[in-house]
Amino acid sequence: MPQSSTKPFIDVLSGQRQSVPPMWMMRQAGRYLPEYREVRAKAGGFLDLCFNPELAAEVTLQPIRKFGFDAAIIFSDILVIPYALGREVRFEVGEGPRLEPLDDPAKVATLAPRADFGKLEPVFEALKIVRSALDPKVALIGFCGAPWTVATYMVAGHGTPDQAPARMMAYRHPEAFSEIIDVLVDNSIQYLLAQLAAGADALQIFDTWAGVLPPTEFARWTIEPTRRIVEGVRAKVPDAKIIGFPRGAGALLPAYVEATGVNAVSIDWTAEPAFIRERVQSKVAVQGNLDPLVLITGGAALDRAVDNVLANFAAGRLIFNLGHGIQPETPIAHVEQMIRRVRG
Numbered sequence: 001m002p003q004s005s006t007k008p009f010i011d012v013l014s015g016q017r018q019s020v021p022p023m024w025m026m027r028q029a030g031r032y033l034p035e036y037r038e039v040r041a042k043a044g045g046f047l048d049l050c051f052n053p054e055l056a057a058e059v060t061l062q063p064i065r066k067f068g069f070d071a072a073i074i075f076s077d078i079l080v081i082p083y084a085l086g087r088e089v090r091f092e093v094g095e096g097p098r099l100e101p102l103d104d105p106a107k108v109a110t111l112a113p114r115a116d117f118g119k120l121e122p123v124f125e126a127l128k129i130v131r132s133a134l135d136p137k138v139a140l141i142g143f144c145g146a147p148w149t150v151a152t153y154m155v156a157g158h159g160t161p162d163q164a165p166a167r168m169m170a171y172r173h174p175e176a177f178s179e180i181i182d183v184l185v186d187n188s189i190q191y192l193l194a195q196l197a198a199g200a201d202a203l204q205i206f207d208t209w210a211g212v213l214p215p216t217e218f219a220r221w222t223i224e225p226t227r228r229i230v231e232g233v234r235a236k237v238p239d240a241k242i243i244g245f246p247r248g249a250g251a252l253l254p255a256y257v258e259a260t261g262v263n264a265v266s267i268d269w270t271a272e273p274a275f276i277r278e279r280v281q282s283k284v285a286v287q288g289n290l291d292p293l294v295l296i297t298g299g300a301a302l303d304r305a306v307d308n309v310l311a312n313f314a315a316g317r318l319i320f321n322l323g324h325g326i327q328p329e330t331p332i333a334h335v336e337q338m339i340r341r342v343r344g
Contacts, residue, residue: 027325078145101157131199142195146207211248
């Protein structure tokens with residue numbers, strides 16, 4: 001696994017605080033960049049872009065060239081695992097993902113146990129292209145969706161405001177729901193290992209919908225599957241660097257950190273700073289947590305918000321990032337303002 005102590009991002013994950021925190025942005029390869037929009041139009045559909053190694057590598061590299069971030073994250077999507085499991089996955093313009101729903105136990109019985117990783121070969125090829133093009137100081141991040149979050153889309157067939165279909169199924173048919181989770185755990189381990197083999201320096205597990213679960217369900221459907229993934233990856237790559245992002249976990253973060261063994265957690269903008277410093281950052285690095293809306297706002301409000309993140313977390317191990325993905329309407333000048341403020 002390519003790794004170097006000259007990568008500030010990896011140094012933080014390895015336990016070394018940096019005087020200027022390394023930084024990147026979730027969804028940094030995205031619609032706020034005109035050059036991304038050009039490539040996306042050329043590719044056709046969203047999945048066509050994900051599965052074109054040259055174009056996926058190009059959009060991964062665009063924000064690195066433009067802003068000099070400390071990490072690139074491979075351009076892909078959390079729903080490529082259901083796609084590789086043979087499920088129908090499509091992206092409707094303006095509507096988001098559409099899948100064939102697994103909304104009862106009979107349908108769950110049709111789920112393939114193993115993904116066809118040949119379908120994901122373009123992702124691994126894109127990783128290799130990006131790795132060879134990156135400056136040695138810049139880290140490359142691979143990722144997957146956490147089983148709970150991916151399962152919410154698989155059960156409902158689309159995103160919903162509070163992911164009620166998956167929550168109801170987990171209550172009504174916990175055994176069937178466990179089958180979905182188990183398949184996702186096993187295949188996510190293999191997918192992440194293949195990304196490391198293709199050149200990723202670190203991995204992130206995105207659990208975007210963790211915050212809708214009550215504590216007992218959070219332990220069962222977010223913590224435990226993530227723990228198994230981390231354990232499965234480290235069984236083959238013992239020093240694998242892994243970031244967890246259980247968005248909205250709040251007071252449940254310390255239990256998540258302790259049980260999963262992640263090297264860092266990404267925190268959203270609602271996290272209470274003193275709590276995070278005392279109960280989370282004292283154990284692992286934290287990543288975050290600028291509100292994406294203040295990045296759209298810019299001006300003095302953005303300066304204050306950046307200073308606030310640094311005042312709260314820069315005395316410990318911090319990777320500066322947003323609390324969630326950058327929004328398409330974000331002005332480029334505001335991203336540049338944020339970078340100057342962090343590095344200045």
